[in-house]
Amino acid sequence: MNLIDKILSSINSLPTLPTIFAQLSEAMDDEYVANQRIAQLISSDQASAFKILKVANSPLFGVQKKIESINQALLFLGHTEVKNILLALSIVKKFNTKGDSHGLRHIDLWAHSIATGIISRNLALISGQQKVDNYFLTGILHDIGKLIFIEFIPKEYLEAVKFAGNEKILIQDAEKEILKIDHAQAGQRFAEKWKMPQYIQEAIQYHHIVQTPRGTNHLISILHISNIIARIMRLGYSGDNLVPQPNIVAWDDIEINRGDIISLKEKILSDYKIAVHTLLID
């Protein structure tokens, strides 16, 4: 079996989403299901419910009042955001095995992804996006393909990481060279398998090149730039030390005023510290 087939069949053999998430998605898609029922579903998993509240109360979401129950979280943040927080938590939990024998540690990669999620949400807000509830999740998921590689082809992936370091090239270029598939493609396959919404699949697949066959959109443009900012601020580690130049298309797509990026610095750092703690350490 060649490497690409091995990766793809490993993705296919992954168990699907946790049952609670499937039940929840179904309930949330049905507009006649009351918040009460959704809150019940989430609360049936005490550990998840507790963590959701912790994340929901973090400054990232900017809710002034303390959220004390899942019911309140649904009210203040909306269905999508609560569902996205749960999905982010499930995936981090699923792929957060310890160990550092792969040259690229899970924890550093997660830190990079969490940073990207936080920056995305903050950039979305500052650039005047009306609907911001998918930005954090998409940031968290954008590099999921790298976790797939570490999980299923650790030896080959270590080779790619080393190759990137020696040749001073971006990790995605090293992946293409060594593995013949990059993490953006592998990540999209995973997202498809887990039946994630189309826009998330697309954002994962196109987060480096920005332009999809159907043009571009704010989610991808902001994700693209946030990924680069996370690298610049050295929040976590994503496989190489380089900072690529953003695709000019992404700048044209979003409205960022002079001074906005610099002014976000402190907020990003404080949101990041709290989120890493909540999602990875506690």
Place this chain on the structure above:
Amino acid sequence: MATRVINVSEIESGMELTEPVKNRNGQVLLGSGLILEEKHKLILKTWGIKKISIKSESEETASPNYELSEEGMSILKNRINWQPRNYQESELIELALIFNDSETI
């Protein structure tokens, strides 16, 4: 005459439009030569207009130079091998210089 394109949010009272603002159907909403006022910010935003073209005082602001000095670029050379093309990218470079010596956290 030098012109430059700015975001609607950057409008300052007294700026002069150098191109008419049109809606999707090509209908002119504001004519060329109009002197902008603070209220136009909101009006243009309501129409969904994001960028406008205005008269620029100096040639310098017409095509600003964002390039970083050789010294600046050499500090970043292990990580960044490109020159900024707009103010957003020059802020990225500024950020890179701030975080250049910090450890990964």
